[in-house]
Amino acid sequence: MSIAGQSAIADELYENASPTGEPVHTDKDGRFQIEGVVPNLKFWVRVQDKRTLFVSPNLDDKMIRAAETLDLGAVHVKRPG
Numbered sequence: 001m002s003i004a005g006q007s008a009i010a011d012e013l014y015e016n017a018s019p020t021g022e023p024v025h026t027d028k029d030g031r032f033q034i035e036g037v038v039p040n041l042k043f044w045v046r047v048q049d050k051r052t053l054f055v056s057p058n059l060d061d062k063m064i065r066a067a068e069t070l071d072l073g074a075v076h077v078k079r080p081g
Contacts, residue, residue, distance in 0.1 A: 010041050039066040047077045055080050 026032045037043060045059040054077035064070045 010038065010043070037064060039064055039068070045072075052079060054078060 024032050024034055034045070040063065042061055042063050044061060047054040047056070047059070056075050056077040058072060058075045059077075062070060062072075
């Protein structure tokens with residue numbers, strides 16, 4: 001999974017938000033947590049398995065405030081097309 005912002009500056013911020021560069025993985029229950037989201041800036045989440053990029057409208061155009069937690073609920077993804 002990856003996150004991206006609404007501009008080149010936001011993309012650069014998100015590129016460096018996770019210094020380890022490690023992707024986010026789900027736990028055994030399919031849950032995940034993303035750290036380093038920039039407050040008050042739109043972002044979206046992309047789900048990818050090897051070379052397949054999955055889509056879900058539940059993961060687009062999200063925004064949080066500082067110290068806020070966002071629960072996406074159950075998210076179902078599908079192959080594009």
